[in-house]
Amino acid sequence: xxxxxxxxxxxxxxxxxxxxxxxxxxxxxxxxxxxxxxxxxxxxxxxxxxxxxxxxxxxxxxxxxxxxxxxxxxxxxxxxxxxxxxxxxxxxxxxxxxxxxxxxxxxxxxxxxxxxxxxxxxxxxxxxxxxxxxxxxxxxxxxxxxxxxxxxxxxxxxxxxxxxxxxxxxxxxxxxxxxxxxxxxxxxxxxxxxxxxxxxxxxxxxxxxxxxxxxxxxxxxxxxxxxxxxxxxxxxxxxxxxxxxxxxxxxxxxxxxxxxxxxxxxxxxxxxxxxxxxxxxxxxxxxxxxxxxxxxxxxxxxxxxxxxxxxxxxxxxxxxxxxxxxxxxxxxxxxxxxxxxxxxxxxxxxxxxxxxxxxxxxxxxxxxxxxxxxxxxxxxxxxxxxxxxxxxxxxxxxxxxxxxxxxxxxxxxxxxxxxxxxxxxxxxxxxxxxxxxxxxxxxxxxxxxxxxxxxxxxxxxxxxxxxxxxxxxxxxxxxxxxxxxxxxxxxxxxxxxxx
Numbered sequence: 001x002x003x004x005x006x007x008x009x010x011x012x013x014x015x016x017x018x019x020x021x022x023x024x025x026x027x028x029x030x031x032x033x034x035x036x037x038x039x040x041x042x043x044x045x046x047x048x049x050x051x052x053x054x055x056x057x058x059x060x061x062x063x064x065x066x067x068x069x070x071x072x073x074x075x076x077x078x079x080x081x082x083x084x085x086x087x088x089x090x091x092x093x094x095x096x097x098x099x100x101x102x103x104x105x106x107x108x109x110x111x112x113x114x115x116x117x118x119x120x121x122x123x124x125x126x127x128x129x130x131x132x133x134x135x136x137x138x139x140x141x142x143x144x145x146x147x148x149x150x151x152x153x154x155x156x157x158x159x160x161x162x163x164x165x166x167x168x169x170x171x172x173x174x175x176x177x178x179x180x181x182x183x184x185x186x187x188x189x190x191x192x193x194x195x196x197x198x199x200x201x202x203x204x205x206x207x208x209x210x211x212x213x214x215x216x217x218x219x220x221x222x223x224x225x226x227x228x229x230x231x232x233x234x235x236x237x238x239x240x241x242x243x244x245x246x247x248x249x250x251x252x253x254x255x256x257x258x259x260x261x262x263x264x265x266x267x268x269x270x271x272x273x274x275x276x277x278x279x280x281x282x283x284x285x286x287x288x289x290x291x292x293x294x295x296x297x298x299x300x301x302x303x304x305x306x307x308x309x310x311x312x313x314x315x316x317x318x319x320x321x322x323x324x325x326x327x328x329x330x331x332x333x334x335x336x337x338x339x340x341x342x343x344x345x346x347x348x349x350x351x352x353x354x355x356x357x358x359x360x361x362x363x364x365x366x367x368x369x370x371x372x373x374x375x376x377x378x379x380x381x382x383x384x385x386x387x388x389x390x391x392x393x394x395x396x397x398x399x400x401x402x403x404x405x406x407x408x409x410x411x412x413x414x415x416x417x418x419x420x421x422x423x424x425x426x427x428x429x430x431x432x433x434x435x436x437x438x439x440x441x442x443x444x445x446x447x448x449x450x451x452x453x454x455x456x457x458x459x460x461x462x463x464x465x466x467x468x469x470x471x472x473x474x475x476x477x478x479x480x481x482x483x484x485x486x487x488x489x490x491x492x493x494x495x496x497x498x499x
Contacts, residue, residue, distance in 0.1 A: 204415045
């Protein structure tokens with residue numbers, strides 16, 4: 001209906017009278033509708049309208065209040081008021097409110113929120129299912145109490161285990177502290193007279209403390225080559241010059257004058273770069289950008305200039321990296337050069353096949369003496385020592401074993417010499433003898449070339465201690481010397497290395 005236009009005061013009074021009549025007519029219509037049966041469509045529209053109004057009201061209460069130039073903080077009891085208003089509305093509308101679920105009834109009486117199996121045991125069944133019998137409820141309660149008891153036992157055991165670990169760690173730290181004092185105050189100042197004493201040998205077997213390990217290694221390896229820090233600086237300068245000339249494309253004559261052909265020089269540089277990226281990758285300290293990358297690169301490059309006849313061989317990076325972790329750069333280079341000058345290391349890194357076969361033959365003498373059953377099994381499967389020993393000897397176990405265990409092996413290797421490397425190999429074979437005797441050639445080779453990562457040091461050294469490096473009253477050095485003099489040794493060695 002279009003309202004009448006306002007044409008003056010009189011017209012306004014007429015319009016007000018018309019609106020009053022319309023209002024009375026609307027109220028009378030509502031009264032008539034109340035006395036009549038209401039159609040479903042009207043009820044549906046009414047409910048939807050009321051629901052929309054109620055939702056709008058609740059949303060308005062839940063929203064943060066706003067004023068013209070700021071924000072009014074939400075009342076603390078806003079959520080509670082909205083629920084109360086909803087309940088009053090449902091009561092007024094004559095609709096029964098939703099009954100709380102059995103889960104809510106149960107959890108109201110609990111001081112905690114049941115989870116997982118606990119919830120299944122403690123809570124009642126849904127309302128649409130029969131209630132639990134008393135016997136079943138009692139059974140579930142007993143199961144829950146048993147679960148609680150077992151959980152407390154597990155917690156107690158875990159607490160005891162943690163306490164034992166803490167006590168063991170404290171004992172270890174105390175023993176290391178005492179050992180450091182002994183090495184610094186008694187042994188190192190009197191090295192020449194005390195290094196071969198029984199007391200020092202026992203301390204050596206238990207492991208050298210990390211804080212004095214580098215110093216002890218340097219003294220034990222020695223410096224027969226009389227390398228000085230100045231010589232290292234000279235070799236390093238030559239190496240950097242060669243790298244620079246190679247990167248700028250120096251002439252082939254310059255490369256040959258420097259002692260390398262262009263092909264050999266390129267291959268050596270690429271091999272060093274590749275090996276450094278694969279040296280202790282889990283530590284992430286020797287790779288490009290790591291704190292020890294340049295140190296490792298310098299030592300390997302300087303050694304290729306110091307010993308061009310040997311050059312760089314795969315595996316050297318692991319030995320140099322272990323020394324870098326315990327020594328300064330120049331001292332690490334001195335120890336590295338003298339260590340590789342030992343007969344065993346020189347035989348392997350120069351790939352002297354005849355001498356390598358002699359070492360393998362000597363190893364098999366003690367292998368058969370200490371582990372005859374496993375030795376026969378290896379022979380039956382044609383598994384020769386070179387398959388697993390080459391990697392172990394080339395890297396002095398630093399690649400094949402956990403680093404802390406490898407350092408302990410290095411400790412005793414510096415004390416006993418090359419014989420301990422082969423004794424360690426026999427100790428590892430003895431530790432896994434029961435497993436290895438059940439494997440075929442492929443699985444044995446795979447297992448020995450990738451030993452478990454979690455080898456406990458004490459178990460390995462306990463196994464090594466049972467190995468006797470004596471055959472017919474002859475020790476390692478005597479057996480090796482006798483085999484070197486025997487012209488038939490090469491026929492008894494590893495066929496895979498024989499020409």
